[in-house]
Amino acid sequence: MASLEQQIKEKLVSSLGLKIAPEAIDDNMPLFVDGLGLDSVDALEIAAMLSVHFNVELTEQDSGRHREILASVHSLADFVRERQAAKP
Amino acid sequence: MSSRPRVVVTGMGIVSAVGWTLDDTWQAMVQGRSGLGTLTLFESQRCGKLPVGEVAGDPALRSGLDGGSRSDHLAVWAAKQAFADCGLDGSDFARERGSVVLGALTGGMLFTEEFFLRLLREDRADASHLAERACCNAADRVAEIFGLGGFRTTLSNACASGGAALSLGCDLIEAGEADVVLAGGVDSLGRIVLNGFNSLMLVSPDGCRPFDAGRKGMSVGEGAGVLVLESEAHARARGARVRAWLAGRGNTCDAHHVSAPEPEGRGLYEAMRLALADADLAAAAIDYINAHGTGTMDNDPAEAKALRALFGDALPAVSSTKRFFGHTLAAAGAIEAIVTVLALERQAIPPNLGLRSVDAKIPLAPVAEYRPAKLAVAMSTSLGFGGNNSALVLRRPEALGESA
């Protein structure tokens, strides 16, 4: 079973239609501005992807932390783990 | 200045969430009555509670059009009003020199949605309305009804389409390509467009509040606005009543981002500057601006910066009227141009409905209440996805005599 990081990379590539192999995305590579060069609309796509494929929501309460959560595959994986652990 | 023909507005027709006529629209402004309400056109789990500018009453029952999309019905209704208003009805003008230019985004989007709902859920392909999906159908229907055989097109510049259509109407008249242009815009609500804006987190749960400190986004609306444009000479020759002088326009593109406006409003500034230059007027001549003012976090400050840059401390009265009918997308530029002409005619500023206190970071003081005012020159602005900016300068008709 692929690690959560690997799954996230695959879903990033497929939902955003990126022309890059999932393996080519380093866990700590910046996703926005530098690195992959994603933008604000892509951030919303990622939020939708998290909801559909990992069943976690980026809520209003998280809005102060959006940048941190979405910064890299590593931070996304941490967020997903945190949210999934909190579920009953 | 140049010897190009001056373009005047001789007729107008409108429909939106605040009503089916020009008078209904203005009455809503006078009374400060928003047309935003609950979505009834279709079901939506996520968007069902968002206030929308839905037209009340069935456009299909009022257009007199046999078949067609919701957008077609709205456009035909507005065009019929405008045509009757300008007095060309039953008149003998060269219809092959009559043009139709409409801005449109959604067209028959509801039909596309229904087609795929059936296809994906029932495994059935129902062709019954496929031919009515195209966004160019509205302009075609309008042209057919009035027998207008001249230049015809549909502009799809996102939310700046309406303004661009009016600008193109001026181009056609100035180039001698048309004598009469029915120019405007139309759009209707749909699942794609409502969920689309909502997925971008741009839609307010309590209705748009342009420039307000507590604004939470836009409200999606629908409607149609059609204006009849002619050269001044053509209008005078047939004794037409002139409603306004479309004295200048400017169009630019930010080339900054696919959906967000350039934060300093540079593209809009340039569009307004071009419109003023086109009208041969200084910024100080503007008495009122009908702003785009969608109520989103990004649009309002960018627009305010552009206004400040152009007008400095001498800002004219400003209001955004979007809380009345919502953001009517491709119709917005035309609907709001009509509101601006009404303001010039009735000598009053329509209020920036929904404003409680201006965002401290927004250097504007929009007019919050309906206010009689001496207005001679006004400007209407529209911004759209893809960084399109459109600005129009409108003047009262007596200015034509003064600056002959």
Added chain:
Amino acid sequence: MTAKGYAADIVAASALRPGSTPLLRPAPAAVAQGEWPAYRLDAAGERSLSPPDRIKRLGRGQAMAIVAVKRALDGCTASPARGSSTAVSVGTAWAEEGDEITFLENLIKLGEKGAKPAFFVNSVKNALASQLALTFGYQGENQTFAHDALSFESALWQGAHLVRVGRAAHAVVCGVDALIELHEMQGHLLGFFATRPAPLAPLAAGPASVGQGTIPGEGAAAFVLTPPGATAAPLARLVSVRGRGPLQRAPALAVRDELAFVEQGLREASVEPDELGLLLVGANGDSALDAVYAEVVQGLRARAPGLAVGVYRHLTGDFPTASALGFELAVRAVASRTVPSEVRRVAGSPANIERVLLYHLASAGYHSTAIVSA
């Protein structure tokens, strides 16, 4: 377009055409059995849409428009400047409908939480023109025309108008349509498209011409316009472009009216039929439409017996902005003074070609003329 003088100089032109023979794809089971032919971009064409330096996805229509504009700029000696002096006019009936349908399908299959925001942004029709502005830095007027078979002609008219009145120093004009399954479904369900996999044979005599329906295609063409006289040796000059729509739904097409339409276009441009070297028509192999084209061509040749006539939709398939690809062939014809070899000549022997008339008629009744000269 005034009769005297030229509307604009054309200083660059390019085309991205589909593969030369129709490719088959399985029809969606809910609609039909078997396979559907269409003129689709071939492997090389598809590869060109994905430049190696770009990670983020582009819609197919956007990518096609960018490729076409890049190719046009490659051949351009005086490139349009970044900034507000370069306008962009795009004619596209289909825009990025593929992304819109992806958005809709996700909504339906996954519920509203499946709404994909990037796909909605792209489904707004001016996504192609705004991507051109972003890619090349053009901040002048940016217009998208989406009016079926008049889309490219509207964009061309407006681009020429802008440079002529001095609102732009350059106008980048593009006609583009990217084919998606929805268009094929619509065309087949409404009876416009044929299922025979053979290439189109517009205005062909004999058995090859017998057939109802046409075959859809896709492609893009881009042009750079400057004010008339601004460029010393343009590729070609735009004399006029004139697109008109029908006055009723599903009109009966009348040869007499079509001839009158073409002749009026020539008259308004002050061009005599015998000044034309080539007539290029958008006949699309549909027998009913071909019959009208054939009679119009005959009528024009009666007025100018030496007129050479060519067809080109066997190269492109049928789609609303295919006339843009025809326009590129016309530009090349006057630039080289000969008929491009891929154009299929159906009448006449072309001499030194100085002027080309393009004539297009769609089954829905939209029609247009465009005239280019050396």
